[in-house]
Amino acid sequence: MKYKLEILEYYTQKPEVVISLIVTVISSLLLMGTLLFKELRFHNFDSIAILSLIFELVYGAGLSFIILRKKETYIHLTPFLILNWFIGCFCLNIFIPVFQDLPIWVYFATLAFCLSNFFIYRNSDESRNIAIPFFINGLSFGIILYFTAYLIPVMPISFVGIIALGLGFYGLVPALVLIIHTATIARYLNRNKIYAVSFSAGFLLILISLAVFTIGLSIESRKIAQTARLNSFDQNADLPNYITISQHLKPNFFNEILLKKDIVYIPLHDLFSFGGFNSFGSKQYNDKKTHNPFISIAYLFCKDLNLSNDDRINILKSNFDKRLETEEHLWSGEDLFTKTIKEDVKLYPEARLAYTEITMKIECSKDSWRDQEAIYSFQLPEGSVATSLSLWVNGIERKGVLTTKEKAHKAYKQIVGVESRDPSLMQWKEGNKVVVRVFPINQKNPRTFKCGFTTPLKVEDNEMKYQSLSIKGPNISNAETISRIQTVGNTKIVTSKDFELKKDFYINQSKGLDNWEALMPLTKPLQSSSFTWKNKVYEVKDIQKTVIPFAPVEIILDLNSSWTTKQIESLVNLNKKNVFVFVNGKKEAINNDNFRAIELEFEDLHYSLLPLYKITQNSLIITKCGTFSANFEELEDSNYLRRIRTETKQQNLKIINISSDINPFWQTAKEQKYVDYYQTSLKNTLQLINENQFVLFKNDINSVNIEPANISITQNPQNNTLKINGPDHIYRMYAFGKVLEEQVKIQNDTLTSNSYVELAKDANIVTPISSLIVLETDDDYKNNGIEKNVDTLGNASINNDGSVPEPHEWLLIILGSTMLFIYYAKNKKKAI
Template identity: 65%
Template sequence: VYTSTENFFDSQQFRFFSAKQYNERKSHNPFVNVAYFYTKDSGLSVDDRINILKSNFDKRLETEEQLWSGDDLITKNIKEDVKIYPNERLAYTEITMDIAIEEMTWNPKEAIYSFQLPEGSVATSLSLWVNGVERKGILTTKEKAQKAYTQIVGIEARDPSLMQWREGNRVVVRVFPVSYDLPRTFKCGFTTPLKVENDKLKYQSLNIKGPNISNAETLSRLQISGNEKFDSDKNFELKNNFYINESKGLDKWEAFLPIGNSTYSSSFIWKDNLYEINPIESGNSSFIPSEIVLDLDSNWSLEEIKKIVNLSKNKFAVIINNKKEEINSANYETVFTQFENLQYSLLPLYILSENSLIITKSGSYSANFEELQASEFLNKIKSGTKQKQLKAINISSEINPFWQTIKEQKYVEFIQADLENALKLVKNNQFLSLTTDENRVNIEPAGISIHKKEKLEKLSSNGSNHIYRMYAFGKVLEEQVTIQNDSLAVNKYVTLAQDANIVTPITSLIVLETDEDYTKHGIEKNIDTLGNASINNDGAVPE
């Protein structure tokens, strides 16, 4: 983000002659400029440097493709509307943003926001206000949405908004144009599983990044279906049947609720099928690993490693420079010094023996498949991992983008367990397997599964439409690897995503200025679908 003497007049040095870009205003800092004279060239390409910023410093938003500058934008107001359904172990979060520019500028601006979602969450609504009227998003294939947005923003410089899926539970929303005379308002919604933690249900707020959010006037409004009691690390006051908090910026917060007794009686009927919440089914099966590999980094503590390597009958290994080395009760402290400064590791799964067990402790940062796309490492992961029948236990409650994709795309059989339960599994030569079948989707954070059944005459919905949205999202994620080169299968799952109005690896939500724009770009309005989710409408009737 700094210019040096030799390229002082090239303010776009990170943007040209590169497949990637870094969207931050360049500045001239005299101290940094002096430092350039004493610094050897890293030898890294611009693309590599940007990938390091993305994966190691959480700078993915700053590297999103930008058709127009986003300089000088501010987020003026935020409304955070949350409705929690304890009986379904689900929540719906609706975020409304007002974007503005405080000083007159020559060109219109493009605003880009990043929403980091809790595991298992899915984007289910998008709206943009055009000439004072709310226009709701229409779901289409990611290719059609991207093409329409690029044409209208890049060439015609008119109104659209676009919501896209990104690896690692992230969603990006774009809004154009924003100017001094034309502030904008957009709204987006996300369906989220409540996490089971210490015999309670936990709601986690969204981690949002965008133009100058920290000074926005924020109104947080919380509703609990069934008026269940809750605890939160955010201070809410009860006003007019809503829990209200007014603040500045958008700090992360959590709410905790008791686990109720009615979860498994919740269901939703859609198009002659019943979608019913059931307990997640799992069982311990016998598993004697050929080797046990510890995937170490700075998230681990010495005490955790000690407890594992003290399991006397087992041998453990680590991978150092693509070679296996033994780790045991005598050398674990010395071995850990080679890992303790790593934010994350990228374990070369393809060199492990068949039927190996991996124990990892994931943080929130890592490179993802997108950033590793051109690497030999990723090619070997894709071609040399699945046939090895590997299993992995994550002893963290978090999961980073690398392991998230490994899990979603079933390169290994992956579970999360605390250290105590992981030790029991290893000691007893067992592994916890989740029951799966064609008509079942497991929502692991919430400890539930959603079953699809044929509707019987007397049954009726007693749950929200978010049950079906979560089922559809699970099915698309399950199949995305096998459908990529199968156009018939892609069409089948695009139709499923449109039915539930969910943003996925193969679909996006887009708002265009006029109905003619949709026709022109071959985007059909969603008819007979659930449509955009809404904080005020959680029943079966489509919008």
């Protein structure tokens, strides 16, 4: 350390070093401040950039003059000159965006190049071993070459700019640095082989890395292009063109980069098309456009995918789970982060249900000049429903009001987009997702919201399992999180996360939001659990399976890349004459002779979309799902979905899924009763086929099956013999099941008169036809035609989940309270 300090002291004693050091520190701070203000979207950051440029121009011109005049005396200042030139370039890029938005590694690579020059650009009498700086210099030299090549088209403009303002000089900086540095480095490399090897190793390492990356990206682009060409002969007019690519695209690092071309990453041919940066198509993708040199170079060697931006976004949604990124943003939310999370879970083992309440505090990391909008996505376990929403307004908790999805969306857009005031909106999305929006948020106004979800406890073997919610939103990873579990009854639980028992509650404190689960023993037989509401009793019972005779007219194997040869062979070996597959939309028989050849047709098909409307009535479909697919929302405008909705339900199709997973397409088809769905093992499937049987869950007009929990909720007239001891979540789950069952019948937008909207309001549940919204004032609800909840269950609560008094009971309570008050007042008067 002492040696290094001596070197620094010796270096600072050289002519003009101290002044150059001061100037460099000031200019660096100005650049960092300029970039920071740009990131904060301050409207006056360009004035700081101009100040920095003036500072740099004066210093650069003066230093260049004295170096040229007395080269031997001031040559040691060359690294300062190069560093300040690049600082000026980056400052100029702030308000004349020639480079556009650069990733942070570009700034660090340029800094590494400039700092290594301080060890290289020195007099020959200081001949110490500097192999490491030469290696770093070679590693970062590539960015200088890139800048030089990139700026060749603007060099003529730069010459004119020098004459006009002097600013055009910065367009020539990389080329000047390349000439100066090449001449200097060549002299050193000829003098010392170690330096030559070190520099070459660094430069070759970056070239090899770029080559490997480019080859990987190019291979994937050619695979996608070939898939599109091969399937262009078998276009299905019912499905969008991009679906073929989506089905054959396995999610990986390279594919995501290819799909983000023009959406996130700017290709070189677009860098000077200043007018087209926001032309994303009709769909929104919430990510900042970036000029990444590595990716921009690699794009030059890749095949064009011939996909519109809208098609790319749809594939990102289905194959890469980027649905949250495509949610409509009325205001930006990129500076937001989640400060705290409170995860409160209440388990009802007897009812096989759970209620999870999530409270989040959102803050703005920087003092942005405008309000921002937070959007969170909650991935719920199968069968779950959102049952509460609250937003704190001026320190007071305001609870959500349930209304139709159209009214809620219209009110939110009006108040956020036009009036810029306080709302929060909770919406149902396909695939067991719920999206929550909160507005406005700024540094002086952090926001707190709370939402609740009723979920079934999944039954597996002799255990019940609670699965935590998966949440995406503004920077959750560093949030201070406290999780609490409480159980109704004395059921013991075992958790995958380290909870500590404190005063009858299981408590855990952590950072971020982990995925965890809690296991409980399955009580047999099921304990009686029921809830009464409006003269009806909703009772939890064991789900009733029934085995029905079913000799399928045809057996359709829904093949994809997840099937194994043995699985296909076991079904083919049944020697049934009516086993078929759909190959490129056409039905083909599959048997012992051809199944291996047919299997090859599906080795790259990662999910399928069977034309259910073409399948013969009373057929059996055997599928093996993965976890991703296009969903009904992405297929909304297609003829395929229209035909699914109008021609499928009457086909009486039976589905057996031999996988434990279910993708978004089959999830919706199951929930909306387009098919009869059953999940079991391949062994059981073979047995059912051999015995011409199918398993159905018994259901009638007054019951709803909650399959993950192996329970059924039945509605009956109220009687005095049944003990009412269950939570109100029983009724909420019943109502949710009924709405989903009937969703297939209500595809139009005239929802306000539909009885199932009223059922959703009554149970206060978020569904495909209803949303929860919080507005700032009661007048806001009135002005937007939203009626506040009256005589409904209202928002669920972690502390209030028992039986709700009936209307006549409320009357008795009010009368009793009034009589007690009168009695108390009279006695008090007599006492006086």
